[in-house]
Amino acid sequence: MSLRQVYQRPAAELIGCADCGLVQLLPPVPPDAIAECVRCKRPFAAPARGSIDTALALTVTALLLLLPAALLPLMRLTSFGVQRRDWLPSGTEALWNDGYDSLSVVVFLFSIALPFVYLGLMVCVLGGIRFGIDARLGKLFRWTAALRPWVMIEVYLVGCCVAYTRLESVGTVNVGAGGWCLLAATLAAVLASLKLDEQSVWDALPPHQSLSAPKLPISCETCELMIDAAREHSACARCGARIRRRKPDAIRRTLALVIAGYLLYLPANLLPVLSIERFGRDQPSTILGGVHELITAGLWPLAIIVFTASVVVPLIKLFGLSLMLVMTRLRSRRWLVGRTRMYRFIDRIGRWSNIDVFMISILAALLQFGTLTSLRPQPGAMAFAAVVVITMLASRSFDARVMWDAPGSAA
Template sequence: MTIGCPECGALAHTSTLAGRMLARCRICHYPLERASGRSVAAALACSLTTFVLLLPGNLSPLMTVHLLGGERSAVLASGIVLMWRERFELLAVLLGLAGIVLPLVRFSALSVVLAAVLLRWRPRWLGACYRWTIWLDAWAMPDVFLLGCFVGYSRVTQDLTGSIDAGGYCFVAAAFMSMATRATLDRRTVWRAIAPEREVAPGQRVLSCSACDLIAPVEHEGRACPRCGLKLRKRKPDAIARAAALSVAAFVLAFPANLYPMTTSLQLGRPVTHRIIDGVTELFKAGLWPLGILIVCTSIAIPFAKLFGMAWFIVSTLRRSTRHLRTKTFVYRLIDELGRWSNVDVFTIAAFAPLIQFGGLASSRPDAGATAFALVVFLTMAASRAFDPRLMWDAAQRRRA
């Protein structure tokens, strides 16, 4: 049986992968299969637990702060509602989807898929449903929201007395279980349970599905993948053009995201604005330098590294460069994986802004930089997903030919 590497397009025989703790592509070293610590049953337990914990985590109060006899509590959606009321509708929609809606959709659907695999139930929609749960893995961000809540809580409790409520503990547990789900999910075993891989005849021209890596004759291009339902393509259509357009849009927005304030706070009747760098400075002054370093990495270093990385991939593909192909493939994988963590800063705003609502005494609201920054993160994520790393290897092969 044979599968196609999703990052360089090379074919790999599953017989050479069986029994290995970590099997990598012989060309680009992409991790094709991991056996160590992976289990369908364990992933189902973690996924179902995550979904169950997300319900009280979303509905019960997360945190409470106290100021001069008054107190404010917030549920997970409080910051999203505040953004909507302050006329930041786009920011509210983006964070509401990534932090609340999509996690519930993903873990409920993933639990159904894994249960069906264990029960040997194979409905026709199973492959498509599993494909969507994998696609949602990057866009459902309870773990990123948790880190944002932690940073927001640390900032608030520098000046106010605060406590974590029942919903907060449930959300912490749900976020950790979501990470455990990712760590224990054996994607290859699930795909094989839905439909096995195929043999490739000697000399047969084939293509591989970009979602499930199933091999199909090249003549089947344009048809639906028999395993996951995605339309079969040799390569992602217009990958370079779409990735370039999204990257340029993100680059343009990166300047207002860093120059405009992320929040505006009212302190004893005096408005105070905070840019990303201002928040970092406050964390360092408060002695929270690990969090300050974290914000520098997630909010400044990673977004710009993603933009420069995407420019490197696109230019090298257009130039048909044959240099550093494995390095570029690894960097692409890193960018695609780490991109979601740049949302920590905007999730921090969603966590602490609703807690600081004490009228003219103290209040906080999002500002223009927050929307620009969120768009930079989502656009760079979309750019990396639109790009097809196999094009870099194709271009190099055409130049050698």
């Protein structure tokens, strides 16, 4: 069943752009075409993109594969005549035992708990649309969409790959059944999200349009339903979110979080994130030290991935958001389209910085051979995870529409 059968868009539809706030009339879009905002070039969902059946089947597959991925060993490391196994929850346990409780909770949430909750909710929403059950699906999908940036199963998988290559210098590493299931679950989840975009799911949920034609239309920031401005602060008829013209205190909240991000970026990169004890000698290593180790081992592609994700991405986020805050304060009209695109990019890439945090949790679980070779996480890892979470919160709390309002150019 394609979305065209679930919901047929009317000939022309009033749409409020989530990135620049411009309310515009969207003409009928031919199949396989994607309309974009006339002002900021944000792509809107195509009329009949995606298939509920395929997305539902892939999401159910991902959820079913995640169970063995959590219960079976991800990898085995044989070194010094001893074999150690790593399960999905082992990293959380290792961090907890080393006294890094909050880091352990962060890894548990992003790698195990939230992927299960997200996929479970997604199955309920897609199943509900497929079988015509309407009860509270809008509210359920609002929670699902809010969880999406914090579900880091694919980031965890890359963390596993980096850990795998680093462990190869210590002993023989084998991928376990859980590792293959995790790979398959991730592929299924990514394919499901490629098959069906978020806006198409909103389009399939009623009401498709505001019940009465809005005189002064504003759009719900979650599901983009057009509602009359007089109903601001009431609950959205589709997703239940509180209707607001703009995110409250967007500038002040983002500014506070960006400053906190800068303050934590220094200890995150200067303090060691892990230390390896070999034959009684401690070798602390920073984020950049880890990149250097990958280069000396000749693993250039991995070194580039880790350097980009851990060093460059947090800096792009902090500098990018700073630039947006300053230019909004100066009421500048310059590069509005470019800045909006940059905001979209920053909001999407934030989660990838967590590769190193996941890698440390896996190494902390596997590299435990007593005085021969043992790995302990170090305080830098805490600061680093805090930078990732705080910069993600900063980009989430920013509202790109405020940039367009500032020069007084909002339509």
